[in-house]
Amino acid sequence: AQSVTQPDIHITVSEGASLELRCNYSYGATPYLFWYVQSPGQGLQLLLKYFSGDTLVQGIKGFEAEFKRSQSSFNLRKPSVHWSDAAEYFCAVGETGYSTLTFGKGTMLLVSP
Amino acid sequence: GAGVSQTPSNKVTEKGKYVELRCDPISGHTALYWYRQSLGQGPEFLIYFQGTGAADDSGLPNDRFFAVRPEGSVSTLKIQRTERGDSAVYLCASSVGLAGGLSTDTQYFGPGTRLTVL
Numbered sequence: 762a763q764s765v766t767q768p769d770i771h772i773t774v775s776e777g778a779s780l781e782l783r784c785n786y787s788y789g790a791t792p793y794l795f796w797y798v799q800s801p802g803q804g805l806q807l808l809l810k811y812f813s814g815d816t817l818v819q820g821i822k823g824f825e826a827e828f829k830r831s832q833s834s835f836n837l838r839k840p841s842v843h844w845s846d847a848a849e850y851f852c853a854v855g856e857t858g859y860s861t862l863t864f865g866k867g868t869m870l871l872v873s874p
Numbered sequence: 875g876a877g878v879s880q881t882p883s884n885k886v887t888e889k890g891k892y893v894e895l896r897c898d899p900i901s902g903h904t905a906l907y908w909y910r911q912s913l914g915q916g917p918e919f920l921i922y923f924q925g926t927g928a929a930d931d932s933g934l935p936n937d938r939f940f941a942v943r944p945e946g947s948v949s950t951l952k953i954q955r956t957e958r959g960d961s962a963v964y965l966c967a968s969s970v971g972l973a974g975g976l977s978t979d980t981q982y983f984g985p986g987t988r989l990t991v992l
Contacts, residue, residue, distance in 0.1 A: 799875075804965070804983035805917070806876065813898075852915050861930065862909065862981065864916030 764855050767865035773844050775873050777872070782837040782868050784852030793855040794835040794861065796826055800848045808850075811835065819851040845870045875975060878899070878984035880966050886990045887956055893986045895951040899968030906949050908941055909965040919966050924948060924971055956991045963988050 764787045774780050786792055791814050797805040809820025816828040826837045835852060849869045853862040879898040887893050898907050904925055911919035919933040923943045931941070938956075943949040953960055967981040 802985065805967075806983075807980055808979065853916075859972045861919040861922055861933070862917075863919070864909075866914065866916050 763856060763863050765854050765863055766795065766850050767819065767852055767868050768815065768866045770866070770870065775838055775872040776844050777841050777851075779840045780837075780839045780846070780870070781798045782850050782852075784837065784865060785833050786854045788854055788856065790856075791830075794826075794828060795853040795855070796824070796835075796837050797851045797853060797864075798822075798848045798869075799851065805851065808837070811814070812827045829863065838867060842870075844872045844873055844874070853855035853874075878966055878968050878982055880964075880987050883985065884988045884990075886992065887909040888992050889956060889958060891956050891991075893904060893953050893989065895953075895954055895989070896962050897948070897951070897968075897984060899947065899966070900932030900937045900982055902970070902972030903968035903982075904946065905969040905979060905981075907950050907967040907969075908949070909967065911963045911965055911986070913962070920951070920964075928952060953989075956989075958991050961989055961991045 766785045769782055773802045795810045796808040798808055799805050808824045809818045811828045818826050824839050828835050847866045851864050851867045853864045855862050876907040881896045906923040908920040911917045921941050924944045938954045941951045963986040965986045967983045969979040969981045
């Protein structure tokens, strides 16, 4: 069975600093990988996704993620964090030809002034 | 256009009662998903509909949980004899429902229904 690990429960970053959120997955074949963001009282919003091809994926709001097969990782990055980025971030994996997603437990991002 | 909507936004009920949670997907989306998000956890898959039929209900925890989508649009998640452990945020998502390789289909999530069982 596939699984997703987000090792950091909370991360605090100063506004303007760079950000990297970690995600490791366990899946036998090439997975489909996603990052979602959830703000309080809001639904999950897709930031970016990887299916195949270029391993560096660009998303919305200035986020990017890199798929590294050798490390089974799909870390999310942003060069300069804004206060509005404070939210919970979820990494998710989908199987080839299968309809549902398996989510990690999430990382709560706090942005300090 | 309108996104996925869910009603009610909050539901408080007593142990043993029956509840219904409603999901209104994005117009034209044939695929609909239910997930449950417990405190401090990521969403966990419950059931997936393609059109009117449940294509995968392997995530339903037990037979107290049931979901329907009679006309291929609105879906209702039904929980009988609620227990305190059912307290969670129930999320609904919809997607276009592309044939083949459905994992590539972007899922759009609603704001969720927060269920509290006293």
